[in-house]
Amino acid sequence: TEACLAEIEGADALGAFAHKTPDKALEMARAADARIKAGDATAMTGIPLGIKDLFCTQGVDSQAASRILEGFRPEYESTVTRQLFEAGAVMLGKLNMDEFAMGSSNETSVYGNAVNPWKVDDRALTPGGSSGGSAAAVSADLCLAATGTDTGGSIRQPAAFTGITGLKPTYGRVSRWGIIAFASSLDQAGPMTKDVRDAAIMLQAMAGHDPMDSTSADLAVPDFEAMLTGDIKGKTIGIPREYRMEGMPQEIEDLWAEGRKMLEDAGAKIVDISLPHTKYALPTYYVIAPAEASSNLARYDGVRYGRRAELGQGDGIVDMYEKTRAEGFGPEVQRRVMVGTYVLSAGFYDAYYNRARKVRTLIKRDFEEAFAQGVDAILTPATPSAAFGLGEMQNADPVQMYLNDVFTVTVNLAGLPGISVPTGLDKSGLPLGLQLIGRPWEEGDLLNTAYALE
């Protein structure tokens, strides 16, 4: 913990930590020491972690990187952080992210962007998003691991951009209680770690049924680490042809082919599969996620949480809502709230929202069919490119940014587990990742397949 705190002090330029909690960290580390001495340690005891700012941490700023939650210090602890702390993990502080987890570059944050510790020449690169601070912190050794959340790729894309491992569990494996909601039917928390073994250990501590989250599954949590045998003989890995996008860079193609070969050499059988509704995934996601976001974000009204706008003489309650929300939400969040409100409005509900829900079912069925044909896991690229330059997309059409999620959103729409594993470098020396998608609740198997890719 002391070593991490020293690293963090020297790494302000990365912008990874939004709120540092060194005193709390040392206190937690001392308690962990005592626990280790008493012979009462778990694998997480004394492990210094960074926590994404989206998690409510009791008495500690939890702002979702938004101006509207400035000064919000929750009265309660999220289930995930509570479980991690009960296992003995140490919190170093809260990590930067895109505002309300909306973004793919960490540039929508009220704190300013986090920076990728990987560099080409002097070009400052994005660590990805929305869990950009988590990815930057783990990659730069500011912490041993971090929590992330993934609604459409926010764990897997930043993991790929920074050369670390990121796992999005099956929807319902990890409690969402106390995690500031973005799109409730898609959000899942997961570990962002240096390797697959750490991901297995950390998921173990994060997962489990929680009566406070009615969508959390009442299933036993297996010993994920014990399932890392490296043996994948006889497993069937599907390669979905629809993920071979037009204009995909050659190095992504090559990486994908290399991953396929590694799994084959390890004894897996590789089969070509079809997921025919893939092309509808992005538009479906960008209807459903904003719809749910517009509803979830309605609670920020200047009354209950965080910041209230300065009011003038004669301002009424509606003025307060309007001024607070206009000042408190950044442009990307406002765009999502507007899109979401529009697709849920009486005249457009059937044309957009209901249609998106139907297509979501078709996307889910594509995967079910592949699994029914005996596929154990699906191999795809994690991202369509390596990390891009900070500021590079800022003036682009927002849809350009949304294209980053092309390989990841299907997994959230279908509720499946997905992992991004660092598997190579592009020609300029930047990390690239491959994604493995697993059967529901089979994170143990998925981690073991990922282990063979490491």
Ligand code: GLN
């Ligand atoms: N980049 C996607 C978005 O902006 C995904 C974000 C996430 O997974 N939280 O919605």
